Every structure is written in C-alpha cells, then in structure tokens.
Amino acid sequence: MIEVTLRFDAQFRRVTNSDERLLELPENCSLLEALRHSAENYAEAFSKRLFTSAQAVQPTILVFVNENMVNSQEADQYRLKPGDEVSLYTPIAGG
Amino acid sequence: MTDCDLPLLNDDERARYEWQLWTPEFGEEGQRKLKAATVLVSRVGGVGGTVAYYLAAAGVGNIVLAHAGNVKPSDLNRQLLMTTDWLGKPRVESAVRRLNELNPHVNIVPVAENMSDQNADKLIREVDVVVDAAPLFCERFAMNQAAVDHRKPLIEAAMFDFEAQLTTIIPGKTPCVKCLWPENPPEWKREFPVFGPVSGTVAAMAAVEVIKLLTGIGDLMTNRMLRIDLRTMKFRELPIAKNPACSVCGSILEN
Numbered sequence: 001m002i003e004v005t006l007r008f009d010a011q012f013r014r015v016t017n018s019d020e021r022l023l024e025l026p027e028n029c030s031l032l033e034a035l036r037h038s039a040e041n042y043a044e045a046f047s048k049r050l051f052t053s054a055q056a057v058q059p060t061i062l063v064f065v066n067e068n069m070v071n072s073q074e075a076d077q078y079r080l081k082p083g084d085e086v087s088l089y090t091p092i093a094g095g
Numbered sequence: 096m097t098d099c100d101l102p103l104l105n106d107d108e109r110a111r112y113e114w115q116l117w118t119p120e121f122g123e124e125g126q127r128k129l130k131a132a133t134v135l136v137s138r139v140g141g142v143g144g145t146v147a148y149y150l151a152a153a154g155v156g157n158i159v160l161a162h163a164g165n166v167k168p169s170d171l172n173r174q175l176l177m178t179t180d181w182l183g184k185p186r187v188e189s190a191v192r193r194l195n196e197l198n199p200h201v202n203i204v205p206v207a208e209n210m211s212d213q214n215a216d217k218l219i220r221e222v223d224v225v226v227d228a229a230p231l232f233c234e235r236f237a238m239n240q241a242a243v244d245h246r247k248p249l250i251e252a253a254m255f256d257f258e259a260q261l262t263t264i265i266p267g268k269t270p271c272v273k274c275l276w277p278e279n280p281p282e283w284k285r286e287f288p289v290f291g292p293v294s295g296t297v298a299a300m301a302a303v304e305v306i307k308l309l310t311g312i313g314d315l316m317t318n319r320m321l322r323i324d325l326r327t328m329k330f331r332e333l334p335i336a337k338n339p340a341c342s343v344c345g346s347i348l349e350n
C-alpha cells in the first residue's frame with residue numbers, strides 16, 4: 001500500500017468538511033482510481049462536483065500532483081507514488 | 096511607443112507621484128508610460144473596483160470601466176468605489192465619481208455594460224491591458240477570446256471565500272482562460288462568500304501586475320498561477336501550461 005494526501009480548496013471543503021485526507025492506496029494506483037476511491041468517503045455532492053456523468057474528472061477542475069498540473073483527461077494514466085500530494089482546485093470567478 | 100512619444104508630466108503630477116518616482120527602475124519614464132496607457136477593468140466590484148482605484152492612484156492615464164447595474168446595499172462590504180449615498184444609482188457612475196475625486200489627472204471612461212461576446216471585441220481592441228474581475232465565466236470567456244484575438248495581455252484575478260487566484264495571460268506565450276477551464280463550470284454560481292479584504296488582496300496584486308506589464312519592471316505571473324488561502328495565510332505558486340488543443344489559443348504560434 002502507499003499513502004497519498006488529498007488536499008481540498010474552499011468549495012470542496014464545503015462538501016467534505018475537511019482540508020485534506022490521507023488515502024491508503026494500492027501500489028501503482030492511478031490518479032483517477034485514487035479520486036474515485038476517495039469519493040467513497042463523502043456525500044454525493046463531492047462526486048457531483050469532481051466527476052462528469054461518465055465518471056471522468058470534470059475538465060474544469062485543476063488537478064495538481066505536488067507541483068505538476070495533470071490534465072484531468074489523463075488522470076487514468078497518471079501513476080501515484082508514495083507521499084504524493086494531490087490538490088484539487090475548483091473553478092472560481094469571484095470578482 | 097518611443098520615449099519621445101510619451102506624454103510629459105506636469106508639476107502637479109510630479110508632486111502627486113513623487114514617492115513612486117523614487118523607485119529606481121521606474122522613474123519619470125515609467126510614470127509617462129503609465130500616463131500613456133489605457134487599461135480596461137471589468138467589472139468594478141470587490142476586485143475590479145480596487146484594481147481601478149490603485150491604477151487611478153498610480154496615474155494610469157486612461158481607465159475603461161465596464162459594469163452594468165445600480166448600487167445595492169450588499170455591494171458595500173467590498174466594492175470600495177460604491178457609496179451609501181449612491182444606492183440605486185448606476186455603479187459605473189459611482190466609480191467614475193470616486194476615481195475623479197481621487198485623481199483628476201486620469202481619464203475614466205465608463206461603460207454601463209458587463210463584458211459579453213457582443214461588446215468584448217470592440218472594447219478590448221482599443222486598450223493596452225485588460226483586467227478580468229468578472230463573476231461569471233461567460234464574461235471571462237468573452238474577454239479571453241477578444242484578448243487572444245487582439246494579442247492583448249489579460250490579468251486574471253478571482254476569489255472565493257478566503258481564497259483567491261491570480262495569473263497573467265500573454266496570448267501565445269502563456270495558457271489562456273480556456274486552456275485552464277475549457278468549458279463553463281456547471282457548479283459555479285454568481286453569488287459567492289466574500290470579505291472585502293480578500294477581494295482587495297488579489298486586486299492589489301492584479302494592479303501590481305498591470306504596473307509591471309506597462310513599465311517592464313520585474314517578473315510577471317506568467318505560466319504560473321498564484322493560489323492563496325488567507326484563512327491559513329498559505330500562498331502557492333503553481334506552474335501552468337498551454338493546452339495545445341485549446342479552442343481559443345491552440346493555433347497561435349509563439350513568437
């Protein structure tokens with residue numbers, strides 16, 4: 001198993017009631033698998049915000065692993081390593 | 096614009112800008128560059144109004160303000176260009192009045208409209224820099240399209256709750272709005288939680304970006320995004336990249 005930290009921004013905090021979560025994942029787990037796994041811990045509103053109806057990552061969510069932006073459409077090919085930090089940023093436009 | 100084409104400063108202006116003229120790499124030439132410039136700010140709420148206030152104070156010569164609607168009581172916790180005595184009257188008029196009171200040397204051009212596909216091309220074609228502080232992605236997309244079409248720099252400032260983000264777009268050289276958010280986010284709502292100092296923080300940073308862009312000072316927030324959380328005072332600088340398949344800027348060649 002590997003441990004990966006998942007970090008939330010303010011809009012995600014509203015549906016998870018937490019700033020971050022430590023995920024225990026199988027070795028060689030993909031980013032998409034990790035996100036789907038994390039969704040099991042939260043209410044439906046979390047999945048609705050993060051995934052499309054086809055269970056892909058919403059294209060308007062910015063996903064970073066450590067300092068690397070990962071194209072949300074390639075989350076199924078991105079392999080996580082022990083200690084990785086995944087940050088999810090929802091689109092914001094407050095002016 | 097060559098040095099001798101830049102407008103001259105008068106004594107009132109030299110006195111007003113004295114303390115910023117002390118900045119070594121700025122000087123009188125930098126001030127004249129600001130005086131020559133035209134910047135569009137949309138809208139002039141908690142973020143855009145504060146950007147406009149700082150740009151007017153700094154002596155940006157021409158500031159175009161785009162914002163529809165009348166002043167409401169709920170604007171007043173953050174929209175520093177709106178005042179209680181202007182409730183029910185046009186926001187953009189309140190903004191012009193306040194900016195003229197602050198600095199009569201700058202030319203404020205009010206447009207009582209929000210940005211859209213109908214007006215963005217016409218307004219953005221005429222300016223040097225655009226500051227995007229609109230609360231809806233459709234307005235941001237309209238500005239982005241026109242900014243890319245006319246190769247105008249676009250400062251992207253946004254906030255939500257105690258968080259804010261900032262990036263500077265140079266069409267062809269950096270990601271554009273659509274590279275990052277390729278479609279209208281279904282969950283985003285125009286109403287958002289906001290304290291004035293949070294919108295004001297990102298606004299002040301956006302105004303600094305405009306001054307740097309116009310004068311060539313420093314390093315712009317290009318190809319990176321600042322994401323700040325004032326609840327924890329954590330600032331993150333995140334690298335961002337163009338999307339080669341972007342529907343707006345994907346076909347522009349870097350030059």
Ligand SMILES: [Zn+2]
Nearest residue numbers: 271274341344
């Ligand atoms: Zn683009």
